[in-house]
Amino acid sequence: MSFTILLLGLFLVTYSTRALPALLIGKVKFSSRFQLFLQLLPYTSMSALVFPAILKADSVYVSVGLIGGLAALAAAWCKLPVVLSVLLAVAADLICYQMGILF
């Protein structure tokens, strides 16, 4: 039951942002400042989701989040595709656990 409500709400908050322009196209113009604000939101919300939560990727050891995050950062910096960056981060953390690089 509660999952259905969660699902319904998630559908609404996701679909509404996509459907609104379909409804209003040509009728409303956002100010350029508000447009910029909307475009910056993904950067700020993703940053907030990553830090400082990444340090608790493992509930005990900081090194897991640190090394995985650095692996993703390095991979993306070298312009590897997003998927590869994610996989490399997972691989780096696997190595962490296997070799006991935990602090």
Place this chain on the structure above:
Amino acid sequence: MTKKWAVQIQQGCKAGFPVFFGYIPVGIAYGMMGIQAGMSIWQVCALSLFVYTGAGQMSTAAMLALHASVWTIWITIFLLNLRHIIMSTVVMDRLRKLPLFARLFLAFGITDEVFAVFVMEDQKQPSGWYFLGLSLISWLGWNIGSCIGACSSVLFPASVAAALNITLYALFIALLVPGIKKSRRLLCLVLLSCLLSWLLSQFLSSSATIILTSLLAAGAGTMFVKKEDVE
């Protein structure tokens, strides 16, 4: 003779293949995360079928694991999705000749990657059929991936499951890097967000921290980030 609309759907599917293949592994990661967060296979798949927002679904799984409230999850996902208003505006502007019901239907398929492919494809007359093919194949890829991920989590040992905790963070880092590499101002914005969220997290719950940081930092960002930085 093949119908014109069939050809256009086909062209759309073809353009969407890279998105399709990109979505499968990320979908697998999401599926495994969802199961780990305590969702059932059906729940994991239902989110992909009806909500269809990659980063949003991963964040949902992460927040469910943290026992965040439903309202917190809704507000966070809404903020995360606000960028789609911009993308949808651009797409709908090109499809403005379509009837309203068709526009409302096609709007469901807008994602960052579909948007990127659609605007890069320099079509003289972008058609709704083309967009339908493109978004349909992308949606399929995401759902196939999610389903595989949800069903396969039992097959993997605990250390793999633990290592997968990094997925969401790695995804976000990978999405942030191109922007911060291109523009110092965006780098400053990201650092500001990290600092602010660390500060706020000392006093507030993790959910309140995420929502407040997103809004405050983006507001501050409008004062120093330039329009061309985010294009």
